[in-house]
Ligand SMILES: *[C@@H]1O[C@H](CO)[C@@H](O)[C@H](O)[C@H]1NC(C)=O
Ligand SMILES: *[C@@H]1O[C@H](CO)[C@@H](O)[C@H](O)[C@H]1NC(C)=O
């Protein structure tokens with residue numbers, strides 16, 4: 244154990260190691276503490292989330308304690324640790340997304356489209372540096388203003404992409420010289436998305452699109468979402484729309500959608516499945532998403548079928564020039580490939596209007612056995628557990644899955660499972676969740692969130708002394724928007740955020756080796772994804788305002804991957820002035836604090852002050868490019884001195 248840690252350390256500190264032996268000793272001791280601290284519980288699942296609300300009762304006292312911590316840390320970082328701080332990456336990495344280097348992928352031998360897929364082995368052992376924001380980066384406008392107007396300097400988009408924008412979901416315009424606008428309430432920019440949404444609702448037999456929820460459509464996967472305008476509209480109707488699109492070096496749909504504060508991640512399914520379980524979405528939507536569905540033996544359409552719930556809808560809008568749009572409506576035409584294929588997978592054409600087609604997946608799993616010969620075979624049982632970028636298949640998944648329950652009308656508000664539903668989940672051990680556990684977890688998060696929220700006050704980092712008796716104001720409800728829960732468990736943090744009416748959406752990440760709660764999270768109508776934290780997350784730099792991880796560090800310390808890489812990755816995806824909240828055992832938190840210092844986060848440890856071995860680490864990523872530049876030159880100076888020595 245110890246030797247593997249020192250291997251990691253030598254990776255971190257590189258060739259200058261001997262000069263820093265004293266420091267290394269210190270870190271080794273801390274590492275040992277981390278290892279010992281985590282060895283008592285190796286199973287991630289047994290880690291208890293922070294519980295007991297009363298530990299925070301006097302959070303002001305905690306904050307004062309934190310201020311002391313912070314000063315201590317300051318002096319630490321000004322002293323011995325200065326030269327360990329990491330440098331900034333070059334400007335060419337401003338929009339760096341690991342795993343998607345097409346030229347490197349080609350060089351590594353990937354072809355036939357695979358070079359555009361996620362290939363993480365290829366970008367291993369990359370240079371360790373901090374991805375810097377673009378020169379004219381500005382903190383995004385707060386929700387909901389930020390949904391409609393973004394700073395053009397924050398995203399990478401070319402003039403041509405501006406000029407060619409115009410399809411319904413990609414409509415945008417330049418406002419002033421440094422802002423991009425997508426939509427405005429006064430109808431100044433008419434985006435057509437409302438009419439489109441209404442059209443889809445009518446095609447489904449609803450009186451208007453506010454009825455999507457009642458009709459059971461709670462979560463929509465929007466493939467190639469343009470810049471997220473359709474999703475933005477759905478979100479306003481309380482429908483969760485998750486945008487996925489391929490990696491794009493400029494004019495990225497995912498980058499722009501996230502910049503607007505809407506759920507999105509890089510995801511394509513050229514050769515591999517999406518990291519979602521089968522039977523997850525009530526609607527999959529593709530408006531000119533550029534996929535040729537009959538290519539690759541229909542495996543792409545079968546992937547849509549896999550993630551679609553029974554009774555779910557596939558909405559396809561394609562312009563007349565594309566293969567399936569026009570010919571379906573022509574009386575004389577031969578069967579289009581789509582018309583031929585859909586009965587084989589038990590989809591029925593529910594409606595068609597202009598260029599929009601809606602198919603509905605069967606609710607009846609017996610449909611598959613009654614199909615004619617030549618039909619697509621069913622996958623073997625057990626095939627659809629934990630899909631983590633598995634190869635695409637040419638069979639139908641999910642038919643024997645215990646979650647095969649048709650979408651249904653719901654009267655209740657979104658994001659609620661009634662206990663009957665949980666009972667079914669529990670009894671059938673689909674996710675192994677007992678209703679009591681679930682509700683207890685939710686209760687814990689309700690109070691935990693209030694406490695976290697009170698800790699997110701930038702004041703603590705300011706140089707102004709507080710006047711005694713001053714209560715710090717709480718952050719405004721819309722201080723943050725894009726939140727990632729890096730080990731989401733039952734999605735309790737997300738549920739608590741909704742109850743507290745904060746303006747956030749949460750990307751609930753379920754780590755690959757943790758309890759597999761992702762089906763539950765998606766059934767709650769939350770955004771969720773399976774992820775291996777030893778790999779980079781499929782998103783652009785500066786896309787999240789808050790990263791939260793409960794128990795993740797001690798979980799990962801038993802894995803093969805480097806903590807430093809994890810922290811660098813967190814720094815990459817965190818917006819300037821974004822927050823990190825880690826809750827873990829003392830050892831893991833001490834370790835994390837060292838890493839936080841190295842990557843220049845402002846960090847403070849919060850002692851829960853009740854004798855438990857859990858600590859909080861609250862960090863903020865500074866937005867101070869000037870200081871960073873200064874630090875940068877200072878950094879190279881000290882390196883220079885060292886070299887002379
Ligand atoms: C302290 O808090 C933890 C959870 O944060 C709890 O498990 C433990 O029982 C508490 N200890 C005491 C002595 O209250
Ligand atoms: C992509 O890979 C090429 C070839 O390996 C390399 O030269 C280049 O620096 C990489 N780009 C990034 C942004 O890492």
Ligand SMILES: *[C@@H]1O[C@H](CO)[C@@H](O)[C@H](O)[C@H]1NC(C)=O
Pocket residue numbers: 448449454457458652
């Ligand atoms: C579901 O709701 C729709 C419209 O609200 C209604 O037309 C339909 O009959 C309902 N279905 C069931 C099974 O209740």
